[in-house]
Every structure is written in C-alpha cells, then in structure tokens.
Amino acid sequence: MMNRKSLMNPTLxxxxxxxxxxxxxxLTTLSGSVPPFQLTAMCFSIAFLLGVALWIKQGGNILHHLRLPYAAWMLGVIGLFGYHFFYFMALSHAPAVEASLIAYLWPLLIVLFSALLPGERLRWFHVAGAIAGFVGAALLVTKGEAFAFNLQYSLGYASALLCAVIWSSYSVLSRRFGSIPTNAVGGFCGVTAVLAWICHAVFETTVFPVGGEVLAILCLGIGPLGLAFFTWDYGVKHGNIKVLGALSYTAPLLSTLLLVVCGLATASWVLGIACLLIVxxxxLAAGDFLNKT
Structure with missing residues (x-):
C-alpha cells in the first residue's frame, strides 16, 4: 500500500x-444554445490541442505518444466518449431530474469499486461518507421535491446507470494502467472529439456561438472538459481513489453555490442541508486519510 504522504499531492x-x-x-449555461454533441466536440477538440501542446513540450516524435496498448485506448475512449454519449442519451429519454440522479451514482460506485484494487481496503466510513454525499447530491438535483420513476423512461434510466458505471469503471481501472502517462489523455480527447463531431452531424443542427458564448466554450475546453481529465487521470492513478470518489460529490454543491453567487440560482434550506451532508x-470518508497524512 502506498504511503499516505505520497498520496496527498496526487489526491489534491x-x-x-x-x-x-x-x-x-x-459555463454550459453561458455557452448558449449550442447542442450537446457539438459542444462536446468543440470542447474536446480544445482538450486535444492541450494534449498536443504537452507532447510538444515533452519533446520527441508526437506520434510516439499515440503508441499505447489497445486496452488503454479502449478504456480511455469508452470512458470519455461513452460517458458523455450515454449521459446525453439519458437526458433525451428521461426527465433531467431522474436521469441526473442516477448518473450521480458514479462517485459512490468509485468508492465501492475501489475495493477491487490491489492494496485497497474499504471501510464502513468510506461507504457511509459516499452515501451521505449521494443523499446531499440528490437533494440538490431534486431541490427537495418529490419525484417518481416511470417505466416509460426505462431507456433513459438505463442510459444514466450505464453512464455512472462507465465513468466509475474508467476511473478505477485507470489505476491498472498506472504506467500509461497522463498526457495520453490528449489522444483519448482527440478520438472523443472525432466521435462527437460524427454524432453531431448525425443527430444535430449546427449552431454557431456568438460573443461571450465563444469565451464560455473556450473556458469549458480548457477547464472542466479539458485539463480536468488530465488532473483526474493523475489523481486516480496515484492518489487516494476512495477519498476522490467521496469528494466528487462536492462538485454539484460548488456548482450550485457558484450559480447562486452569479445570480442564476437562489439559496434555500435544501442547499444548506445538502451542504452539510456532502461536506x-x-x-467522514476522508477522515483516516487526513488524520494519518
């Protein structure tokens, strides 16, 4: 098992x-009415260019960075493109609340699946912390209102569940490919961009962004749909994956708080309770890691 101190920086x-x-x-709100596959294609194209920049900085033949094991390519492309494809499928075939709630099972699944990794030990507080985070995320998604699952949306629910399984499996299995350098993510982003452009051509009508929408899309491609995949890859390969899984539930919380600060959402008692549950x-899930680091 890796020393906890050696796990701190990769986890951060x-x-x-x-x-x-x-x-x-x-940023997605600010990007306007650009359809999802087009937005994904544009952002992952930017992410690919970030990867190329990293390859150039490292030196040598750029094509060398594309010489990866077939299994690594499969994992990377299925993880990045598969997640987004089935997420959009879920939103197209089920109400957004239920679809998002099911899709947000992925952090909990990361915590559970991590027990299958060599040297990892799953304790009750890891699971309890992840479940508390999921309940908090559920409150954010549903806004504390009642909802019901309907069998007519089975395809959407199944897509959302597959989406959660794909991302959690990708995150956990990435540890098995620890020898693959993180800059390989650039290649995965490139293939994902091509597949997203194909899906856009088949399913959508092109919308040209204007004004501030262009800046929002650029920020998406650089940040949450760009560099984030590189730092996540490094974190799950070399950091404490159970802690990262539990901390992932802070994303919808911080996202909601950011919308409130920007005047695009309102604060409520639901937000307060969700904050307590997620934090x-x-x-709880990271307690042993933080106390002994």
Missing part, C-alpha cells in the same frame, strides 16, 4: 478536476 491534483467540474453548469460525508 485529482481534486482540482472536481473544482473545475464545479464550473461546468455555469460531512466527505470529511
């Missing part, structure tokens, strides 16, 4: 991805 780097993901809702759950 991984947490930076969560911080970037907390800006996703705000408390994260502290």
């Amino acid at each position: 780097i991984g947490f930076s991805a969560i911080l970037m993901w907390s800006t996703l809702a705000l 408390g759950g994260a502290v």
Whole structure:
C-alpha cells in the first residue's frame, strides 16, 4: 500500500478536476444554445490541442505518444466518449431530474469499486461518507421535491446507470494502467472529439456561438472538459481513489453555490442541508486519510 504522504499531492491534483467540474453548469449555461454533441466536440477538440501542446513540450516524435496498448485506448475512449454519449442519451429519454440522479451514482460506485484494487481496503466510513454525499447530491438535483420513476423512461434510466458505471469503471481501472502517462489523455480527447463531431452531424443542427458564448466554450475546453481529465487521470492513478470518489460529490454543491453567487440560482434550506451532508460525508470518508497524512 502506498504511503499516505505520497498520496496527498496526487489526491489534491485529482481534486482540482472536481473544482473545475464545479464550473461546468455555469459555463454550459453561458455557452448558449449550442447542442450537446457539438459542444462536446468543440470542447474536446480544445482538450486535444492541450494534449498536443504537452507532447510538444515533452519533446520527441508526437506520434510516439499515440503508441499505447489497445486496452488503454479502449478504456480511455469508452470512458470519455461513452460517458458523455450515454449521459446525453439519458437526458433525451428521461426527465433531467431522474436521469441526473442516477448518473450521480458514479462517485459512490468509485468508492465501492475501489475495493477491487490491489492494496485497497474499504471501510464502513468510506461507504457511509459516499452515501451521505449521494443523499446531499440528490437533494440538490431534486431541490427537495418529490419525484417518481416511470417505466416509460426505462431507456433513459438505463442510459444514466450505464453512464455512472462507465465513468466509475474508467476511473478505477485507470489505476491498472498506472504506467500509461497522463498526457495520453490528449489522444483519448482527440478520438472523443472525432466521435462527437460524427454524432453531431448525425443527430444535430449546427449552431454557431456568438460573443461571450465563444469565451464560455473556450473556458469549458480548457477547464472542466479539458485539463480536468488530465488532473483526474493523475489523481486516480496515484492518489487516494476512495477519498476522490467521496469528494466528487462536492462538485454539484460548488456548482450550485457558484450559480447562486452569479445570480442564476437562489439559496434555500435544501442547499444548506445538502451542504452539510456532502461536506460531512466527505470529511467522514476522508477522515483516516487526513488524520494519518
């Protein structure tokens, strides 16, 4: 098992991805009416260019960075493109509240799946903390209102569940490919961009962003849909993956708080309770890690 002190920096780097993901809702709102696959394609194209910049900085033949094991390519592309594809499928075939709630199972699944990794030990407080975070996220998604699952949306629910399984599996299995450098994510982003452009051509009508929308899309491609995937890869490969899983529930909380600060959402008692559950759950899940680091 890796020394806890050696896990601190990679875990903090991984947490930076969560911080970037907390800006996703705000930046997506500011990006206007650009359809989802087009927005994904544009952002991942920017992320690919970031990867190319890293390859150039490292030196050598750029194509060398694309010479990865077939399994690594499969994991990376299915993780990045598969997650977004099934997330959009879920939103297209089920109400957003239920679809988002199911999709937000991925942090909890990361905590549970991490027990399958060599040297990892799952304790009750890891699970309890992750469950508390999920309940807090559920309050944010539903705004404390009642909801009901309807069988007519089964395809959307299944897509949302598959979405959660894909991202949690990608995150946990990335540890198995610890020898693959993080800058390989640039290649995964490039393939994801191509596949997203194809889906856009098949399913959507192009919308040209204007004014501030262009800046919002650029920020998306650089931050939550760009650098975040690089820092997340480094974090789950070298940091404490159970802590990162539990901390992931702070993303919807910080996202909501950011919307409130920007005047795009209002504060409420639900937000306060969700805050206590998510922060408390994260502290509970990370308690042993923080106390002994």
